[in-house]
Amino acid sequence: MGERELELRELLIKGASGFGVELDNEKVDKFFTYMGVLKEWNEKMNLTAIEDEEEIILKHFIDSISICPIIKDRKSTLIDVGTGAGFPGIPVKIVFPELKVKLLDSLEKRTKFLDEVINILNLEEISSVHSRAEDKGLDPDYREKYDISTARAVANLPVLLEYCLPFVKVGGYFIAMKGSNTEEIENSKKALDILGGKIEDVLEFNLPFSDIKRNVVIVKKFRQTPTKYPRKSGKPSKNPLI
Template sequence: MEESKLRELLIEGASRFGVNLDDGQVDKFFTYMDVLKEWNEKMNLTAIEEDKDIILKHFIDSVSICPIIKNRESTLIDVGTGAGFPGIPVKIAFPGLKVKLLDSLEKRTKFLNEVIEKLNLKDISTVHARAEDKGVDGDFREKYDISVARAVANLPVLLEYCLPFVKVGGYFIAMKGSNTEEIENSKKALDILGGKIEDVLEFNLPFSDIKRNVVVIKKFRQTPTKYPRKSGKPSKVPLI
Protein backbone atom coordinates (compact mmCIF):
# COMPACT_ATOMS: atom_id res chain seq x y z
CA MET A 1 0.00 0.00 0.00
CA GLU A 2 1.43 3.41 -0.94
CA GLU A 3 2.38 5.88 1.78
CA SER A 4 -0.43 8.37 1.09
CA LYS A 5 -3.00 5.59 1.59
CA LEU A 6 -1.25 4.43 4.76
CA ARG A 7 -1.32 7.99 6.10
CA GLU A 8 -5.05 8.21 5.36
CA LEU A 9 -5.59 4.88 7.15
CA LEU A 10 -3.79 6.17 10.26
CA ILE A 11 -5.60 9.53 10.26
CA GLU A 12 -9.03 7.97 9.74
CA GLY A 13 -8.43 5.15 12.26
CA ALA A 14 -7.27 7.57 14.96
CA SER A 15 -10.22 9.88 14.29
CA ARG A 16 -12.61 7.01 15.15
CA PHE A 17 -11.29 7.38 18.71
CA GLY A 18 -11.54 11.16 18.76
CA VAL A 19 -7.85 11.73 17.98
CA ASN A 20 -7.22 14.28 15.21
CA LEU A 21 -3.63 13.90 14.04
CA ASP A 22 -1.81 16.76 12.32
CA ASP A 23 0.92 16.24 9.70
CA GLY A 24 3.70 16.47 12.30
CA GLN A 25 2.11 13.76 14.43
CA VAL A 26 1.59 11.52 11.40
CA ASP A 27 5.26 12.02 10.47
CA LYS A 28 6.24 10.88 13.99
CA PHE A 29 4.23 7.67 13.60
CA PHE A 30 5.95 6.92 10.29
CA THR A 31 9.41 7.58 11.75
CA TYR A 32 8.47 5.27 14.64
CA MET A 33 7.47 2.59 12.14
CA ASP A 34 10.80 2.93 10.29
CA VAL A 35 12.83 2.56 13.51
CA LEU A 36 10.67 -0.38 14.62
CA LYS A 37 11.21 -2.23 11.34
CA GLU A 38 14.94 -1.51 11.38
CA TRP A 39 15.44 -2.80 14.94
CA ASN A 40 13.09 -5.73 14.34
CA GLU A 41 15.65 -7.17 11.92
CA LYS A 42 18.15 -7.61 14.75
CA MET A 43 15.88 -8.36 17.70
CA ASN A 44 12.35 -9.67 18.08
CA LEU A 45 10.17 -6.64 18.84
CA THR A 46 7.03 -7.58 16.92
CA ALA A 47 5.71 -10.41 14.78
CA ILE A 48 3.67 -7.81 12.88
CA GLU A 49 5.80 -6.58 9.97
CA GLU A 50 3.53 -5.24 7.22
CA ASP A 51 3.10 -1.45 7.25
CA LYS A 52 -0.69 -1.63 7.15
CA ASP A 53 -0.77 -4.13 10.02
CA ILE A 54 1.63 -2.05 12.15
CA ILE A 55 -0.63 0.97 11.68
CA LEU A 56 -3.79 -0.96 12.47
CA LYS A 57 -2.73 -3.48 15.13
CA HIS A 58 -0.16 -1.34 16.94
CA PHE A 59 -0.80 2.37 16.32
CA ILE A 60 -4.60 2.56 16.02
CA ASP A 61 -5.02 -0.15 18.65
CA SER A 62 -2.89 1.92 21.03
CA VAL A 63 -4.79 5.17 20.51
CA SER A 64 -8.07 3.33 21.14
CA ILE A 65 -7.58 4.13 24.85
CA CYS A 66 -7.33 7.89 24.24
CA PRO A 67 -11.06 8.58 24.90
CA ILE A 68 -10.58 7.23 28.45
CA ILE A 69 -7.80 9.75 29.19
CA LYS A 70 -9.77 12.83 30.20
CA ASN A 71 -6.84 14.91 31.45
CA ARG A 72 -4.26 15.20 28.67
CA GLU A 73 -1.57 16.29 31.13
CA SER A 74 -1.87 13.16 33.29
CA THR A 75 1.07 11.08 34.48
CA LEU A 76 0.97 7.65 32.83
CA ILE A 77 3.05 4.49 33.24
CA ASP A 78 3.02 1.81 30.55
CA VAL A 79 3.80 -1.49 32.31
CA GLY A 80 5.54 -4.12 30.16
CA THR A 81 5.60 -1.69 27.26
CA GLY A 82 7.56 -3.98 24.90
CA ALA A 83 8.07 -2.06 21.66
CA GLY A 84 6.34 1.00 23.18
CA PHE A 85 2.66 0.12 22.87
CA PRO A 86 0.46 1.81 23.86
CA GLY A 87 2.70 4.39 25.60
CA ILE A 88 4.44 6.01 22.62
CA PRO A 89 1.39 6.29 20.30
CA VAL A 90 -0.65 7.78 23.15
CA LYS A 91 2.18 10.24 23.84
CA ILE A 92 2.28 11.26 20.15
CA ALA A 93 -1.50 11.76 20.21
CA PHE A 94 -1.48 13.68 23.52
CA PRO A 95 1.90 15.46 23.73
CA GLY A 96 1.11 16.94 27.17
CA LEU A 97 1.09 13.53 28.90
CA LYS A 98 4.02 12.67 31.17
CA VAL A 99 4.87 9.09 30.27
CA LYS A 100 7.05 6.37 31.82
CA LEU A 101 7.78 3.23 29.77
CA LEU A 102 8.60 0.24 31.99
CA ASP A 103 10.11 -2.92 30.55
CA SER A 104 12.17 -5.79 31.99
CA LEU A 105 14.42 -6.21 28.94
CA GLU A 106 17.29 -3.76 28.59
CA LYS A 107 17.59 -4.22 24.80
CA ARG A 108 13.99 -3.05 24.43
CA THR A 109 14.59 0.06 26.54
CA LYS A 110 17.54 0.91 24.27
CA PHE A 111 15.23 0.69 21.27
CA LEU A 112 12.62 2.84 23.05
CA ASN A 113 15.24 5.47 23.90
CA GLU A 114 16.19 5.69 20.22
CA VAL A 115 12.51 6.17 19.27
CA ILE A 116 12.12 8.91 21.89
CA GLU A 117 15.23 10.67 20.56
CA LYS A 118 14.32 10.32 16.86
CA LEU A 119 10.78 11.59 17.49
CA ASN A 120 12.06 14.40 19.73
CA LEU A 121 9.50 13.53 22.43
CA LYS A 122 9.60 15.38 25.75
CA ASP A 123 8.40 14.28 29.21
CA ILE A 124 8.76 10.59 28.38
CA SER A 125 11.43 8.19 29.65
CA THR A 126 12.17 4.49 30.01
CA VAL A 127 12.81 2.31 33.05
CA HIS A 128 14.55 -1.04 32.79
CA ALA A 129 12.98 -3.05 35.64
CA ARG A 130 10.34 -5.59 36.57
CA ALA A 131 6.95 -4.30 37.65
CA GLU A 132 7.16 -6.22 40.93
CA ASP A 133 10.34 -4.35 41.88
CA LYS A 134 9.23 -0.85 40.91
CA GLY A 135 5.75 -1.34 42.39
CA VAL A 136 7.28 -1.26 45.89
CA ASP A 137 9.69 1.61 45.10
CA GLY A 138 8.63 4.85 46.78
CA ASP A 139 9.55 6.84 43.65
CA PHE A 140 7.01 4.88 41.62
CA ARG A 141 4.41 3.49 44.00
CA GLU A 142 1.05 5.31 43.82
CA LYS A 143 2.66 8.13 41.81
CA TYR A 144 0.67 7.88 38.54
CA ASP A 145 -2.76 9.05 37.45
CA ILE A 146 -2.97 6.17 34.97
CA SER A 147 -1.24 2.85 34.44
CA VAL A 148 -1.75 0.90 31.23
CA ALA A 149 -0.87 -2.59 30.07
CA ARG A 150 -1.50 -4.25 26.77
CA ALA A 151 -2.34 -7.95 27.14
CA VAL A 152 0.91 -9.00 28.82
CA ALA A 153 -0.78 -11.36 31.35
CA ASN A 154 -4.15 -12.45 32.71
CA LEU A 155 -6.13 -9.73 34.45
CA PRO A 156 -5.62 -10.91 38.08
CA VAL A 157 -1.83 -10.90 37.45
CA LEU A 158 -1.95 -7.55 35.63
CA LEU A 159 -3.85 -5.99 38.52
CA GLU A 160 -1.06 -6.90 40.92
CA TYR A 161 1.56 -5.54 38.52
CA CYS A 162 -0.25 -2.32 37.69
CA LEU A 163 -2.54 -1.09 40.49
CA PRO A 164 0.34 -0.41 42.94
CA PHE A 165 1.58 2.35 40.58
CA VAL A 166 -1.77 4.18 40.56
CA LYS A 167 -2.75 7.01 42.90
CA VAL A 168 -6.01 6.60 44.79
CA GLY A 169 -8.66 8.01 42.44
CA GLY A 170 -6.57 7.12 39.38
CA TYR A 171 -7.11 4.44 36.75
CA PHE A 172 -5.62 1.24 35.43
CA ILE A 173 -6.49 0.60 31.77
CA ALA A 174 -6.10 -3.06 30.74
CA MET A 175 -6.07 -3.64 26.98
CA LYS A 176 -7.26 -7.14 26.22
CA GLY A 177 -8.21 -9.21 23.19
CA SER A 178 -11.59 -10.80 22.63
CA ASN A 179 -11.60 -12.98 25.76
CA THR A 180 -13.41 -11.52 28.78
CA GLU A 181 -13.57 -14.67 30.95
CA GLU A 182 -10.67 -13.46 33.10
CA ILE A 183 -12.75 -10.48 34.24
CA GLU A 184 -14.88 -12.92 36.28
CA ASN A 185 -11.71 -14.30 37.88
CA SER A 186 -10.54 -10.85 38.96
CA LYS A 187 -12.93 -10.17 41.83
CA LYS A 188 -10.56 -11.34 44.56
CA ALA A 189 -7.58 -9.42 43.15
CA LEU A 190 -9.67 -6.25 42.78
CA ASP A 191 -10.91 -6.55 46.37
CA ILE A 192 -7.41 -7.11 47.80
CA LEU A 193 -5.63 -4.46 45.71
CA GLY A 194 -8.22 -1.66 45.97
CA GLY A 195 -9.66 -1.52 42.46
CA LYS A 196 -13.12 -1.53 41.00
CA ILE A 197 -14.10 -2.19 37.37
CA GLU A 198 -15.77 0.98 36.11
CA ASP A 199 -16.26 -0.01 32.49
CA VAL A 200 -15.53 -2.66 29.87
CA LEU A 201 -15.34 -1.19 26.39
CA GLU A 202 -15.88 -3.69 23.58
CA PHE A 203 -15.20 -2.76 19.97
CA ASN A 204 -13.74 -3.90 16.68
CA LEU A 205 -10.54 -2.31 15.47
CA PRO A 206 -11.41 0.02 12.57
CA PHE A 207 -11.26 -1.55 9.08
CA SER A 208 -11.20 -5.06 10.56
CA ASP A 209 -13.17 -7.67 12.46
CA ILE A 210 -10.53 -7.86 15.21
CA LYS A 211 -12.27 -7.73 18.58
CA ARG A 212 -10.87 -5.72 21.46
CA ASN A 213 -11.87 -5.27 25.09
CA VAL A 214 -10.56 -2.46 27.25
CA VAL A 215 -11.13 -2.85 30.98
CA VAL A 216 -11.19 0.44 32.93
CA ILE A 217 -10.42 0.01 36.63
CA LYS A 218 -10.66 2.82 39.16
CA LYS A 219 -8.47 2.70 42.26
CA PHE A 220 -10.59 3.59 45.29
CA ARG A 221 -8.15 2.85 48.13
CA GLN A 222 -4.46 2.27 48.73
CA THR A 223 -2.95 -1.07 47.80
CA PRO A 224 -1.73 -2.99 50.89
CA THR A 225 2.05 -2.68 51.24
CA LYS A 226 2.67 -6.42 50.81
CA TYR A 227 1.63 -6.12 47.14
CA PRO A 228 3.07 -6.56 44.60
CA ARG A 229 4.68 -9.73 45.90
CA LYS A 230 8.24 -10.64 45.01
CA SER A 231 9.34 -11.22 41.44
CA GLY A 232 7.59 -14.13 39.73
CA LYS A 233 5.03 -14.72 42.51
CA PRO A 234 2.10 -12.80 40.95
CA SER A 235 2.21 -14.93 37.78
CA LYS A 236 2.90 -18.25 39.56
CA VAL A 237 0.31 -17.79 42.33
CA PRO A 238 -2.26 -15.27 40.99
CA LEU A 239 -4.83 -13.68 43.33
CA ILE A 240 -7.82 -15.78 42.25
Protein backbone atom coordinates in the same frame (compact mmCIF):
# COMPACT_ATOMS: atom_id res chain seq x y z
CA MET B 1 5.44 10.61 -1.32
CA GLY B 2 4.27 7.46 -3.12
CA GLU B 3 0.69 6.25 -3.51
CA ARG B 4 1.26 3.42 -1.01
CA GLU B 5 2.42 5.82 1.71
CA LEU B 6 -0.51 8.15 1.04
CA GLU B 7 -2.89 5.21 1.49
CA LEU B 8 -1.19 4.18 4.73
CA ARG B 9 -1.31 7.75 6.08
CA GLU B 10 -5.02 7.88 5.22
CA LEU B 11 -5.55 4.57 7.05
CA LEU B 12 -3.89 5.96 10.19
CA ILE B 13 -5.81 9.26 10.06
CA LYS B 14 -9.18 7.56 9.49
CA GLY B 15 -8.54 4.88 12.11
CA ALA B 16 -7.59 7.49 14.71
CA SER B 17 -10.62 9.65 13.88
CA GLY B 18 -12.82 6.62 14.66
CA PHE B 19 -11.74 7.15 18.28
CA GLY B 20 -12.24 10.91 18.13
CA VAL B 21 -8.51 11.62 17.62
CA GLU B 22 -7.58 14.08 14.88
CA LEU B 23 -3.97 13.67 13.73
CA ASP B 24 -2.20 16.59 12.05
CA ASN B 25 0.65 16.08 9.57
CA GLU B 26 3.34 16.49 12.23
CA LYS B 27 1.85 13.69 14.35
CA VAL B 28 1.37 11.43 11.32
CA ASP B 29 5.03 12.03 10.39
CA LYS B 30 6.06 10.98 13.90
CA PHE B 31 4.10 7.71 13.59
CA PHE B 32 5.77 6.95 10.27
CA THR B 33 9.24 7.71 11.64
CA TYR B 34 8.43 5.43 14.59
CA MET B 35 7.39 2.67 12.18
CA GLY B 36 10.68 3.07 10.27
CA VAL B 37 12.77 2.72 13.45
CA LEU B 38 10.64 -0.25 14.58
CA LYS B 39 11.16 -2.09 11.29
CA GLU B 40 14.88 -1.35 11.28
CA TRP B 41 15.44 -2.59 14.85
CA ASN B 42 13.14 -5.56 14.29
CA GLU B 43 15.74 -6.98 11.88
CA LYS B 44 18.26 -7.13 14.75
CA MET B 45 15.98 -8.15 17.63
CA ASN B 46 12.46 -9.46 17.97
CA LEU B 47 10.31 -6.45 18.90
CA THR B 48 7.15 -7.44 17.07
CA ALA B 49 5.92 -10.39 15.02
CA ILE B 50 3.88 -7.90 12.98
CA GLU B 51 5.98 -6.64 10.07
CA ASP B 52 3.45 -5.57 7.43
CA GLU B 53 3.05 -1.77 7.48
CA GLU B 54 -0.73 -1.86 7.27
CA GLU B 55 -0.85 -4.29 10.19
CA ILE B 56 1.57 -2.17 12.26
CA ILE B 57 -0.73 0.81 11.75
CA LEU B 58 -3.85 -1.14 12.62
CA LYS B 59 -2.72 -3.56 15.34
CA HIS B 60 -0.16 -1.35 17.06
CA PHE B 61 -0.85 2.33 16.33
CA ILE B 62 -4.65 2.48 16.04
CA ASP B 63 -5.04 -0.15 18.77
CA SER B 64 -2.93 2.06 21.09
CA ILE B 65 -4.85 5.20 20.09
CA SER B 66 -8.11 3.44 21.08
CA ILE B 67 -7.49 4.31 24.75
CA CYS B 68 -7.03 8.05 24.10
CA PRO B 69 -10.74 8.93 24.69
CA ILE B 70 -10.41 7.49 28.23
CA ILE B 71 -7.62 9.95 29.12
CA LYS B 72 -9.54 13.06 30.12
CA ASP B 73 -6.69 15.08 31.62
CA ARG B 74 -3.97 15.65 29.01
CA LYS B 75 -1.45 16.58 31.73
CA SER B 76 -1.77 13.22 33.51
CA THR B 77 1.18 11.07 34.54
CA LEU B 78 1.07 7.64 32.87
CA ILE B 79 3.14 4.48 33.29
CA ASP B 80 3.01 1.83 30.58
CA VAL B 81 3.83 -1.52 32.22
CA GLY B 82 5.50 -4.17 30.05
CA THR B 83 5.55 -1.69 27.19
CA GLY B 84 7.55 -3.90 24.81
CA ALA B 85 8.11 -1.87 21.64
CA GLY B 86 6.31 1.11 23.20
CA PHE B 87 2.62 0.22 22.92
CA PRO B 88 0.42 1.94 23.94
CA GLY B 89 2.74 4.47 25.65
CA ILE B 90 4.49 6.08 22.67
CA PRO B 91 1.40 6.43 20.39
CA VAL B 92 -0.55 7.97 23.28
CA LYS B 93 2.34 10.39 23.92
CA ILE B 94 2.41 11.38 20.23
CA VAL B 95 -1.33 12.11 20.37
CA PHE B 96 -1.14 13.96 23.72
CA PRO B 97 2.30 15.64 23.92
CA GLU B 98 1.54 17.15 27.36
CA LEU B 99 1.29 13.73 29.05
CA LYS B 100 4.17 12.69 31.30
CA VAL B 101 4.95 9.09 30.34
CA LYS B 102 7.14 6.35 31.82
CA LEU B 103 7.78 3.20 29.73
CA LEU B 104 8.57 0.19 31.92
CA ASP B 105 10.06 -2.99 30.47
CA SER B 106 12.03 -5.90 31.93
CA LEU B 107 14.33 -6.28 28.89
CA GLU B 108 17.21 -3.84 28.57
CA LYS B 109 17.47 -4.31 24.81
CA ARG B 110 13.91 -3.05 24.46
CA THR B 111 14.51 0.02 26.63
CA LYS B 112 17.48 0.91 24.39
CA PHE B 113 15.13 0.78 21.40
CA LEU B 114 12.59 2.95 23.27
CA ASP B 115 15.31 5.51 24.10
CA GLU B 116 16.22 5.65 20.41
CA VAL B 117 12.59 6.28 19.39
CA ILE B 118 12.17 8.99 22.05
CA ASN B 119 15.37 10.65 20.83
CA ILE B 120 14.58 10.47 17.10
CA LEU B 121 11.00 11.71 17.60
CA ASN B 122 12.26 14.46 19.89
CA LEU B 123 9.68 13.60 22.55
CA GLU B 124 9.87 15.35 25.93
CA GLU B 125 8.71 14.25 29.38
CA ILE B 126 8.85 10.58 28.44
CA SER B 127 11.51 8.07 29.44
CA SER B 128 12.06 4.34 29.66
CA VAL B 129 13.03 2.33 32.71
CA HIS B 130 14.53 -1.16 32.70
CA SER B 131 12.91 -3.10 35.54
CA ARG B 132 10.31 -5.68 36.45
CA ALA B 133 6.91 -4.40 37.56
CA GLU B 134 7.18 -6.40 40.80
CA ASP B 135 10.32 -4.44 41.77
CA LYS B 136 9.32 -0.95 40.67
CA GLY B 137 5.85 -1.35 42.20
CA LEU B 138 7.53 -1.37 45.64
CA ASP B 139 9.85 1.55 44.87
CA PRO B 140 8.68 4.70 46.73
CA ASP B 141 9.59 6.82 43.68
CA TYR B 142 7.09 4.85 41.58
CA ARG B 143 4.51 3.43 43.98
CA GLU B 144 1.16 5.25 43.82
CA LYS B 145 2.76 8.10 41.86
CA TYR B 146 0.79 7.84 38.58
CA ASP B 147 -2.66 9.02 37.51
CA ILE B 148 -2.88 6.17 34.98
CA SER B 149 -1.18 2.86 34.39
CA THR B 150 -1.64 0.91 31.16
CA ALA B 151 -0.78 -2.58 29.98
CA ARG B 152 -1.50 -4.30 26.72
CA ALA B 153 -2.20 -8.05 26.87
CA VAL B 154 0.87 -8.73 29.02
CA ALA B 155 -0.83 -11.33 31.25
CA ASN B 156 -4.22 -12.41 32.61
CA LEU B 157 -6.19 -9.66 34.31
CA PRO B 158 -5.70 -10.83 37.96
CA VAL B 159 -1.93 -10.85 37.34
CA LEU B 160 -2.00 -7.51 35.53
CA LEU B 161 -3.89 -5.93 38.41
CA GLU B 162 -1.11 -6.92 40.81
CA TYR B 163 1.53 -5.57 38.42
CA CYS B 164 -0.23 -2.30 37.62
CA LEU B 165 -2.48 -1.08 40.45
CA PRO B 166 0.42 -0.46 42.89
CA PHE B 167 1.66 2.32 40.56
CA VAL B 168 -1.68 4.15 40.55
CA LYS B 169 -2.63 6.98 42.91
CA VAL B 170 -5.89 6.57 44.82
CA GLY B 171 -8.53 8.02 42.49
CA GLY B 172 -6.46 7.13 39.42
CA TYR B 173 -7.04 4.49 36.77
CA PHE B 174 -5.58 1.30 35.36
CA ILE B 175 -6.43 0.75 31.69
CA ALA B 176 -6.05 -2.90 30.66
CA MET B 177 -6.04 -3.57 26.91
CA LYS B 178 -7.20 -7.10 26.26
CA GLY B 179 -8.32 -9.34 23.42
CA SER B 180 -11.81 -10.80 23.40
CA ASN B 181 -11.63 -12.99 26.53
CA THR B 182 -14.18 -11.75 29.09
CA GLU B 183 -13.69 -14.75 31.43
CA GLU B 184 -10.72 -12.94 32.99
CA ILE B 185 -13.01 -10.21 34.28
CA GLU B 186 -15.03 -12.75 36.27
CA ASN B 187 -11.80 -14.16 37.72
CA SER B 188 -10.59 -10.73 38.89
CA LYS B 189 -12.98 -10.09 41.76
CA LYS B 190 -10.59 -11.28 44.46
CA ALA B 191 -7.59 -9.36 43.04
CA LEU B 192 -9.67 -6.18 42.76
CA ASP B 193 -10.88 -6.53 46.34
CA ILE B 194 -7.37 -7.13 47.74
CA LEU B 195 -5.59 -4.47 45.66
CA GLY B 196 -8.14 -1.66 46.02
CA GLY B 197 -9.63 -1.40 42.55
CA LYS B 198 -13.07 -1.64 41.00
CA ILE B 199 -14.03 -2.09 37.37
CA GLU B 200 -15.68 1.09 36.19
CA ASP B 201 -16.27 0.10 32.59
CA VAL B 202 -15.46 -2.48 29.92
CA LEU B 203 -15.32 -1.13 26.38
CA GLU B 204 -15.87 -3.70 23.65
CA PHE B 205 -15.19 -2.82 20.03
CA ASN B 206 -13.70 -4.02 16.76
CA LEU B 207 -10.53 -2.39 15.50
CA PRO B 208 -11.47 -0.16 12.54
CA PHE B 209 -11.47 -1.82 9.07
CA SER B 210 -11.24 -5.30 10.67
CA ASP B 211 -13.13 -7.93 12.64
CA ILE B 212 -10.45 -7.97 15.38
CA LYS B 213 -12.24 -7.79 18.73
CA ARG B 214 -10.87 -5.75 21.60
CA ASN B 215 -11.83 -5.27 25.25
CA VAL B 216 -10.53 -2.35 27.27
CA VAL B 217 -11.06 -2.74 31.02
CA ILE B 218 -11.09 0.51 33.01
CA VAL B 219 -10.28 0.02 36.69
CA LYS B 220 -10.57 2.86 39.20
CA LYS B 221 -8.38 2.71 42.30
CA PHE B 222 -10.47 3.61 45.35
CA ARG B 223 -8.02 2.85 48.17
CA GLN B 224 -4.33 2.21 48.74
CA THR B 225 -2.85 -1.14 47.75
CA PRO B 226 -1.63 -3.12 50.80
CA THR B 227 2.15 -2.81 51.17
CA LYS B 228 2.83 -6.52 50.61
CA TYR B 229 1.70 -6.21 46.96
CA PRO B 230 3.09 -6.69 44.40
CA ARG B 231 4.63 -9.91 45.67
CA LYS B 232 8.18 -10.88 44.74
CA SER B 233 9.26 -11.53 41.17
CA GLY B 234 7.41 -14.42 39.52
CA LYS B 235 4.88 -14.87 42.35
CA PRO B 236 1.97 -12.91 40.74
CA SER B 237 2.03 -15.02 37.56
CA LYS B 238 2.70 -18.39 39.29
CA ASN B 239 0.12 -17.86 41.98
CA PRO B 240 -2.41 -15.25 40.83
CA LEU B 241 -4.94 -13.67 43.18
CA ILE B 242 -7.93 -15.75 42.07
